[in-house]
Amino acid sequence: xxxxxxxxxxxxxxxxxxxxxxxxxxxxxxxxxxxxxxxxxxxxxxxxxxxxxxxxxxxxxxxxxxxxxxxxxxxxxxxxxxxxxxxxxxxxxxxxxxxxxxxxxxxxxxxxxxxxxxxxxxxxxxxxxxxxxxxxxxxxxxxxxxxxxxxxxxxxxxxxxxxxxxxxxxxxxxxxxxxxxxxxxxxxxxxxxxxxxxxxxxxxxxxxxxxxxxxxxxxxxxxxxxxxxxxxxxxxxxxxxxxxxxxxxxxxxxxxxxxxxxxxxxxxxxxxxxxxxxxxxxxxxxxxxxxxxxxxxxxxxxxxxxxxxxxxxxxxxxxxxxxxxxxxxxxxxxxxxxxxxxxxxxxxxxxxxxxxxxxxxxxxxxxxxxxxxxxxxxxxxxxxxxxxxxxxxxxxxxxxxxxx
Ligand SMILES: Cc1ncc(COP(=O)(O)O)c(C=O)c1O
Numbered sequence: 008x009x010x011x012x013x014x015x016x017x018x019x020x021x022x023x024x025x026x027x028x029x030x031x032x033x034x035x036x037x038x039x040x041x042x043x044x045x046x047x048x049x050x051x052x053x054x055x056x057x058x059x060x061x062x063x064x065x066x067x068x069x070x071x072x073x074x075x076x077x078x079x080x081x082x083x084x085x086x087x088x089x090x091x092x093x094x095x096x097x098x099x100x101x102x103x104x105x106x107x108x109x110x111x112x113x114x115x116x117x118x119x120x121x122x123x124x125x126x127x128x129x130x131x132x133x134x135x136x137x138x139x140x141x142x143x144x145x146x147x148x149x150x151x152x153x154x155x156x157x158x159x160x161x162x163x164x165x166x167x168x169x170x171x172x173x174x175x176x177x178x179x180x181x182x183x184x185x186x187x188x189x190x191x192x193x194x195x196x197x198x199x200x201x202x203x204x205x206x207x208x209x210x211x212x213x214x215x216x217x218x219x220x221x222x223x224x225x226x227x228x229x230x231x232x233x234x235x236x237x238x239x240x241x242x243x244x245x246x247x248x249x250x251x252x253x254x255x256x257x258x259x260x261x262x263x264x265x266x267x268x269x270x271x272x273x274x275x276x277x278x279x280x281x282x283x284x285x286x287x288x289x290x291x292x293x294x295x296x297x298x299x300x301x302x303x304x305x306x307x308x309x310x311x312x313x314x315x316x317x318x319x320x321x322x323x324x325x326x327x328x329x330x331x332x333x334x335x336x337x338x339x340x341x342x343x344x345x346x347x348x349x350x351x352x353x354x355x356x357x358x359x360x361x362x363x364x365x366x367x368x369x370x371x372x373x374x375x376x377x378x379x380x381x382x383x384x385x386x387x388x389x390x391x392x393x394x395x396x397x398x399x400x401x402x403x404x405x406x407x408x409x410x411x
Pocket of ligand 1: 064065066067069093094096097139141165167168189190191201202
């Protein structure tokens with residue numbers, strides 16, 4: 008057993024973060040204000056979009072992006088197409104936004120929604136597709152966008168795990184109508200807890216700002232009342248409507264980011280390039296050395312039209328291997344390597360979805376990954392020695408299992 012653990016995620020707290028947090032505490036300014044706005048502006052710049060709207064979690068980012076549909080003709084109970092394999096919150100977000108998830112199986116070579124199966128799932132009530140770029144591997148966006156255009160559907164990219172990923176030269180998150188990122192601590196840009204939606208559509212951004220604050224009539228990028236307790240002229244500018252701060256135009260949520268979280272994020276953004284580079288190096292290093300295990304273990308490939316966002320390293324136990332996924336995971340955990348399953352088939356392996364009436368066998372590819380997939384971290388505090396340790400643990404385990 009190794010003393011040192013290799014955790015799945017890490018966080019670097021910079022001096023700048025500490026300074027900004029102290030500033031918030033000394034001034035007593037905690038709820039979303041100038042630091043949240045600065046974080047949104049810098050995030051939008053990095054991704055290359057006009058607008059970014061910060062919220063409390065990646066799940067909220069998915070939920071709010073989908074809830075925008077209510078402003079453009081979506082009705083409660085309409086359908087949203089989602090991959091059967093994703094972190095469960097992709098499915099949860101569809102339900103939280105008031106829609107019915109229609110799951111589509113994945114392509115086992117990409118881990119992402121199988122584009123060939125999407126059109127069969129479209130009905131008269133379909134309003135959107137929410138592809139996940141699982142483990143930073145871009146979904147087949149050309150095909151997905153072509154289908155969406157043909158059927159007049161909105162595309163919300165679940166880009167929670169896809170920082171630094173590109174597809175046909177474009178940043179993931181900029182290909183669909185909106186992109187939703189998680190800022191949870193294990194992700195590449197983090198605010199501790201948090202999420203952010205990016206879009207080039209100014210109208211959508213205004214709706215999102217209203218949605219994150221109870222559906223209020225306020226849509227400003229930065230709230231004067233929250234930044235310097237100033238008097239806001241817009242609040243009472245419409246005599247008929249009254250105070251727009253207490254005018255609730257739509258069913259909203261309460262999922263604003265606060266200044267302390269934004270301070271963490273601003274410190275983190277200064278290191279973005281460095282962190283991304285180190286993580287990508289780690290991911291490529293493992294991918295290149297993994298070939299020796301290919302008899303029993305599968306991993307994804309990077310195609311020439313894409314760059315994988317270095318979120319984590321996924322691998323899957325192949326049929327016929329002399330061990331199970333859980334035996335291998337237990338072994339890695341005993342050797343100090345934080346190993347996680349590669350999620351589950353949301354409709355058939357996550358209990359809360361039983362009400363949809365699916366049965367095991369309906370999503371065979373997602374279910375196979377649900378029983379046989381693993382992922383481990385590739386973060387910037389992992390070095391070549393850790394990678395060698397991981398590979399030697401695998402080697403020893405497989406040798407021992409082959410000769411049993
Ligand atoms: C694909 C995917 N979508 C959504 C989320 C939700 O993010 P959060 O945990 O910030 O709510 C995650 C979380 O890791 C995720 O992996």
